[in-house]
Amino acid sequence: MTAKIDDIGSDSKKSLEKRGSRRFIILLVSFFFLSFIHAGFLSYNCGYVAMSELITSPLYNEETFSVNRSMIPWNADHLSLSDRRFDFTPEEKGWSFAAGFAGAMFGVPILGLMTAKWGMHRMMSGMGAMIAVTCFLLPYLVSISFPLFLFLRFLSGTALAILFAAAGHVVSYWAPLNERGLWIAVLSGHVEFSPFFSMPHAGLVGSEISWPAIYYSHGVIALLVTILWIFVHKDDPRDVKWLKKEELDRVMQGKFELLNAKREKQKPVSFLKLIKTPVVVGIWVACIGYYFGVQFSITFSLLYYSSALHYSPIVCGFVTMIPLLILLFLKLVTGHISDRLTSIREVTRMRIFNSIALIGSAFFFLIASFRQPDGSWMDVAVVVMPVCILGCHSGGYPKCAVIVARKHSAAVFSYMQLFGCGSLVAGAFMVPMLTPSGEHAEWGIVFRAYAVVMLVCNLVFCYTATDKPCEWALEKETTEVEISTSENQTHKV
Structure with missing residues (x-):
């Protein structure tokens, strides 16, 4: 007898929930894979200080340096690679950072088509290998040709374009229906976890060994996690032989498109369809608001602490890590809570958590914009809080993307990455x-601008949010399915 998935009784669902936890191996492997691929992209940002620190060069001479430092051959051929330094002009420095984001924006539509053809497992395996290669080549190429170095940065940026799509794919195909918030929180946490590794790692390796070792070590780690991903992760849970039948049933519950015996390839949803869907537009808009707030912590908080609060570099580095740690913790907590508050409608939960994140962040940014620094701990607290509270977003727009897009959530997440990078630019x-001039009054204008953007973005999301799948997400799905759990046995749901 075949039963519809929606007709499964509560007792049966509870029994499924208690059987097996091996799926969390996939969650952890995916998390570390995404984290260290992102860390490979960030390695240049973190290693830039060491490779451009001219006073550590064997050619450094205080008297000559003060007269005309541009005449010193910091990157001379007779120097070993580890002794070479790079005195980039402001324009070169800007291009070196911009090239990565340009690659990310360019890669979204291209990699989306390639993923639809070859599958997420193959594409991410290729991206992991590419990041490893770019890390190995970066020290050599930056020393021989700046244009080639920019092209390398562009290539590494394309890998960044697919990370959110990969996270959405893993959630759609592997997360049980009542664990989606938790999985989204963990996998999206790679954005905060990767700097935690890269920043102290780059400082330690760069000072104790050499600046090229920063990139070589990132390359080795990227290669190792890619190999782990290749052997452990599969696009289809049915291809993993070490999952018990009961746990496979739970993972596959409600995933109609994955249960087709023929495993027909799904055509990617067009951008035109996505842009015509109000809820998807609302998700992208909410993403823009989130990225504005996070960018302050990752990119500009060091400038604010040094120019407006006049903190030392060591204090700046320590304080910058605090909001990212709290943000990651809140992601995990709110993601889990959003799965458990079943007494509240799903769409209401998403609006609540998204509003706590964006409205709460806007509120604290407004406080920071009007408060005058007085040298107390409150100077830091008022700019740490806006970033910390953004961690509550995991129960908001990312979860909405998985629910409404289903098998096409990777496409929605890909363009989410595109709009996110656009907001960063x-x-x-x-x-x-x-x-x-970096004065606090000027930063107050920035904080008020952040607050306005976040309030508008949250309003758009709350107006368009829904917990109903889009029509194009239900195409070719059936309500009666068979789950093949082994070569000789079929389990009907």
């Missing part, structure tokens, strides 16, 4: 323009 131009 916009912020990169906006903040320097508004803070020419």
